[in-house]
Amino acid sequence: MTPLMHGFVWGLVIATVLVTIAVLSIWFERKFSARMxxxxxxxxxxxxxxxxxxxxxxxxxxxxxxxxxxxxSILFRLAPPFTVLFTLSVAAVIPFSENVLAADLDIGVLFMxxxxxxxxxxxWIAGWSSNNKYALLGAMRAVAQGIxxxxxxxLSAMVPVVxxxxxRFSDIISVxxxxxxxxxxxxxxxxxxxxxxxxxxxxxxxxxxxxIPEAESELVAGVTTEYAGMRFGLLQMAEYLHTLIASAVxxxxxxxxxxxxxxxxxxxxxxxxxxLFFTIFWxxxxxxxxxxxxxxxxxxxxxxxxxxLLVMVAALFVHYCGVGA
Amino acid sequence: xxxxxxxxxxxxLLQERFGVEEIPDDNYPLIDAKHHxxxxxxxxxxxxxxxxxFVVASHYLEKVDAKNDNAVIDIEHYEVATGxxxxxxxxxxxxxxxxVELDQSIPTLFPLFAGADWQEREQxxxxxxxxxxxxxxxxxxxxxxxEGHPLRKDYAIETACxxxx
Amino acid sequence: MxxxxxxxxxxxxxxxxxxxxxxxxxxxxxxxxxxxxxxVKLYLDGEIIIKAVPYAGYLHRGVEKLCEELTFVQIIPIVxxxxxxxxxxxxxxxxxxxxxxxxIEVPPRALYLRTIFAELQRLASHLLWLGTFGMDLGGALGxxxxxxxxxxxxxxxxxxxxxxxxxxxxxxxxxxxGGNRHDITPKFSCDTKTTLEVIExxxxxxxxxxxxxxxxxxxxxxxxxxxxxxxxxxxITGPLARASGVDHDLRRDAPYHIYGELDVKVFxxxxxxxxxxTLVRLNEMYESIRIVREIIDSVPEGPILGMKPGKSPGxxxxxxxxxxSCIESPRGELGTYIIGGGKSRGASAxxxxxxSPSLHAASCIPYLFPGHTVxxxxxxLGTLDPIMGEVDR
Numbered sequence: 001m002t003p004l005m006h007g008f009v010w011g012l013v014i015a016t017v018l019v020t021i022a023v024l025s026i027w028f029e030r031k032f033s034a035r036m037x038x039x040x041x042x043x044x045x046x047x048x049x050x051x052x053x054x055x056x057x058x059x060x061x062x063x064x065x066x067x068x069x070x071x072x073s074i075l076f077r078l079a080p081p082f083t084v085l086f087t088l089s090v091a092a093v094i095p096f097s098e099n100v101l102a103a104d105l106d107i108g109v110l111f112m113x114x115x116x117x118x119x120x121x122x123x124w125i126a127g128w129s130s131n132n133k134y135a136l137l138g139a140m141r142a143v144a145q146g147i148x149x150x151x152x153x154x155l156s157a158m159v160p161v162v163x164x165x166x167x168r169f170s171d172i173i174s175v176x177x178x179x180x181x182x183x184x185x186x187x188x189x190x191x192x193x194x195x196x197x198x199x200x201x202x203x204x205x206x207x208x209x210x211x212i213p214e215a216e217s218e219l220v221a222g223v224t225t226e227y228a229g230m231r232f233g234l235l236q237m238a239e240y241l242h243t244l245i246a247s248a249v250x251x252x253x254x255x256x257x258x259x260x261x262x263x264x265x266x267x268x269x270x271x272x273x274x275x276l277f278f279t280i281f282w283x284x285x286x287x288x289x290x291x292x293x294x295x296x297x298x299x300x301x302x303x304x305x306x307x308x309l310l311v312m313v314a315a316l317f318v319h320y321c322g323v324g325a
Numbered sequence: 326x327x328x329x330x331x332x333x334x335x336x337x338l339l340q341e342r343f344g345v346e347e348i349p350d351d352n353y354p355l356i357d358a359k360h361h362x363x364x365x366x367x368x369x370x371x372x373x374x375x376x377x378x379f380v381v382a383s384h385y386l387e388k389v390d391a392k393n394d395n396a397v398i399d400i401e402h403y404e405v406a407t408g409x410x411x412x413x414x415x416x417x418x419x420x421x422x423x424x425v426e427l428d429q430s431i432p433t434l435f436p437l438f439a440g441a442d443w444q445e446r447e448q449x450x451x452x453x454x455x456x457x458x459x460x461x462x463x464x465x466x467x468x469x470x471x472e473g474h475p476l477r478k479d480y481a482i483e484t485a486c487x488x489x490x
Numbered sequence: 491m492x493x494x495x496x497x498x499x500x501x502x503x504x505x506x507x508x509x510x511x512x513x514x515x516x517x518x519x520x521x522x523x524x525x526x527x528x529x530v531k532l533y534l535d536g537e538i539i540i541k542a543v544p545y546a547g548y549l550h551r552g553v554e555k556l557c558e559e560l561t562f563v564q565i566i567p568i569v570x571x572x573x574x575x576x577x578x579x580x581x582x583x584x585x586x587x588x589x590x591x592x593x594i595e596v597p598p599r600a601l602y603l604r605t606i607f608a609e610l611q612r613l614a615s616h617l618l619w620l621g622t623f624g625m626d627l628g629g630a631l632g633x634x635x636x637x638x639x640x641x642x643x644x645x646x647x648x649x650x651x652x653x654x655x656x657x658x659x660x661x662x663x664x665x666x667x668g669g670n671r672h673d674i675t676p677k678f679s680c681d682t683k684t685t686l687e688v689i690e691x692x693x694x695x696x697x698x699x700x701x702x703x704x705x706x707x708x709x710x711x712x713x714x715x716x717x718x719x720x721x722x723x724x725x726i727t728g729p730l731a732r733a734s735g736v737d738h739d740l741r742r743d744a745p746y747h748i749y750g751e752l753d754v755k756v757f758x759x760x761x762x763x764x765x766x767x768t769l770v771r772l773n774e775m776y777e778s779i780r781i782v783r784e785i786i787d788s789v790p791e792g793p794i795l796g797m798k799p800g801k802s803p804g805x806x807x808x809x810x811x812x813x814x815s816c817i818e819s820p821r822g823e824l825g826t827y828i829i830g831g832g833k834s835r836g837a838s839a840x841x842x843x844x845x846s847p848s849l850h851a852a853s854c855i856p857y858l859f860p861g862h863t864v865x866x867x868x869x870x871l872g873t874l875d876p877i878m879g880e881v882d883r
Contacts, residue, residue, distance in 0.1 A: 328744070349811075350811070351591075351811040351812055351813055353811075353812050375719070375722040375723065376722045376725060376727065376738070376823075377722070377723060377724065377725035377850075378725060378816075378823065378825070378845065379725075379814070379825060379827060379843065379845040381827045381841065381843040383829055383840070383841040406812065406827065408814060408827075410823075412722060412736060412737070412738050413737055413738050413743055414742070414743040414744075415743060415744065416738065416740060416743035416744040418814065420814065422812075437723075438723045438724075438725070439499075439720060439723045439724045439853075439857075440723060440724040440725035440726075440850055440853060442499070442853065443849065443850075443852075443853040444725070444849075444850075444853075447849070451554070460500050461500050464547075465546055465547060466546060466547040466550040466882060466883075467547060467550065468547070475552060475555055476554060476555055476558075476841070482552075482555055482556075482559055
């Protein structure tokens with residue numbers, strides 16, 4: 001099989017599986033949050049309410065395709081698919097096992113950061129083209145937050161890159177498999193970098209406690225205020241996909257990816273990804289949200305200097321102790 | 326100080342400084358409109374009545390004596406009752422009434438009590454009594470283009486108000 | 491004019507920096523965190539509020555006009571709907587005003603019942619406030635909703651107690667002029683004690699989860715500081731004023747029911763911010779639990795209605811005089827001003843005014859909002875806890 005064909009086939013498989021997991025996770029989250037809140041969650045449609053997803057999807061597709069009269073209708077239509085597109089593109093470079101990957105780019109981490117950062121644009125376009133003040137405020141916050149958190153995100157992702165001396169995902173994972181997971185060793189920089197990466201991913205994915213762009217008690221629904229039907233569904237799915245992919249990236253560069261005993265690599269990667277994904281749900285349903293200026297303060301005052309420091313520490317570590325060590 | 330003592334002090338104040346002769350049984354003495362603001366000021370600044378409790382305006386129609394050839398007993402007018410309260414025990418409520426003629430207005434208490442802003446707006450809105458030098462005398466409850474004042478006695482509960490009915 | 495806060499509620503927006511690019515944002519009338527239908531017109535410079543103009547009246551139902559048409563017996567279920575979060579309080583305020591004007595003696599058992607109902611209702615009302623406030627801070631899809639669900643679970647148990655006595659979970663119509671209409675049973679006392687035990691235990695957890703939470707503190711501390719003098723001058727009473735250092739509680743200072751015999755603790759905070767208001771309400775919940783526990787076993791036997799039940803709805807007649815009486819509702823001084831001598835020879839009021847604490851609370855919005863962001867505005871509105879049914883009546 002040519003590399004192109006290989007990439008195409010696996011890319012299709014990975015994209016399909018990720019979208020399916022993202023959709024299934026909505027059901028899981030509803031059940032999970034219901035348990036946390038001493039409720040039952042969906043129970044009526046199908047066993048344990050799992051077909052509720054199908055019902056919801058059908059409902060969304062049937063909804064009238066509303067576009068506000070004063071909205072910029074072309075941009076308004078373009079924004080949701082591009083949000084999903086940019087989010088899903090990141091998955092192309094994530095290796096789920098030695099073989100299950102679409103493209104093993106030598107600049108994998110850079111690609112992930114660059115394409116992931118593009119998501120800010122369709123979100124801004126969605127907010128701007130809606131011609132709604134709440135959507136505009138939400139988009140403003142999303143851009144401010146997205147740009148601010150991009151920097152510590154990049155810097156914390158640099159720590160494993162420096163430690164592995166490569167931007168290729170498979171190299172980063174192999175180094176971890178040979179030595180230790182970066183979250184464990186070198187003690188300190190790896191773990192802190194993971195925490196920063198995780199926080200920034202939450203902020204990028206607009207998850208509580210950083211869901212300020214769509215803070216529904218303040219901004220009604222933020223960017224998604226004017227969207228209805230499947231366009232709204234796409235924006236929601238992009239959010240879940242973003243969370244899922246961020247978990248996969250974190251699992252790959254900090255938790256050793258496919259590395260693990262007994263079971264095949266794919267199992268371990270999926271397990272790690274889902275564990276992180278679950279943690280995000282857990283956080284979401286137990287915390288209240290920040291205010292946007294507090295969020296910025298957290299980023300610029302604490303996360304940014306700390307992540308810079310971590311890159312330096314990682315570099316010194318590599319200089320004196322060698323790669324992985 | 327007990328509440329009775331506070332009440333006696335209030336009554337004494339009314340009689341000595343504001344020329345009120347009789348205090349009715351229900352403790353709502355009628356005072357002259359020109360003393361309204363001054364009384365509130367004295368109570369607030371000299372006696373510590375700092376909590377703005379309520380202002381109630383009521384509308385009275387012309388009263389005639391049916392037995393005596395429909396002789397006019399009382400003309401149409403408003404009455405505004407005000408209550409202010411002191412902080413902490415005994416939480417005495419000082420209250421009084423002011424009679425306001427239909428074409429007259431009553432001074433606002435806004436310079437003394439910020440709460441008078443909304444409360445007086447509400448009374449203006451519902452009853453129609455006007456407050457002098459109120460900073461923002463707009464309707465509070467009813468829409469801005471509403472006709473009439475619903476709590477007036479000549480405003481029947483079925484009054485048609487387009488386009489809402 | 492009121493320079494205590496330095497905020498002019500009637501700021502002429504034209505005089506504000508003409509080079510500023512202001513945005514007008516209508517918060518409401520239908521908005522997730524206005525707790526009903528309420529509109530605040532915000533003038534924003536960036537995301538900072540320059541001026542806030544509240545518009546009330548979206549829920550104006552003309553209750554006061556209706557009270558002039560109906561008799562004193564008929565208006566009790568009507569006023570239930572004013573403060574729909576604590577209906578018991580509305581009934582008590584009306585019934586007490588009529589009793590004071592008629593000079594009716596309420597039997598001691600009814601006074602005990604009223605005190606128990608009032609305190610349980612205060613607990614239920616504060617629980618609902620805590621839940622919805624969590625929702626304001628944390629969102630309907632997040633940690634706030636979790637708190638909301640927990641608080642509603644607890645509140646349901648209290649409503650269950652009321653249902654046991656009155657047959658209704660809401661809008662009880664259990665207070666009558668002269669006493670109560672439904673008596674409690676030994677089972678009620680027993681159930682109340684178990685319910686309170688559960689609630690007290692769980693309250694500890696809520697305090698742990700939320701008020702000890704760093705984010706929660708960051709969102710509430712120093713936000714929406716209400717000055718004590720301004721609070722008094724606006725007529726703000728209850729937990730809002732107490733959080734601003736005003737040591738004033740009608741239960742202690744002007745006792746009614748049987749509060750005179752009880753030693754009601756009044757909690758004050760000096761900060762006056764959203765966090766102080768949270769603390770005061772949490773403490774009041776514990777105090778309510780304590781009061782109910784103290785008196786639930788010592789309810790005296792005897793009648794619960796102090797007058798002969800009338801045959802017609804117009805049997806209570808008040809002559810043309812005026813009277814005002816008030817109680818400490820969960821939101822502050824809830825009073826009723828009645829001028830008697832209305833329709834059908836005094837069977838209905840000539841003029842009835844409900845002094846609603848929520849209206850006074852809402853009137854501080856123009857003073858508190860400016861200088862804060864939209865996010866803070868939501869937090870402030872949440873802690874003011876205005877019930878729109880009561881603001882607009």
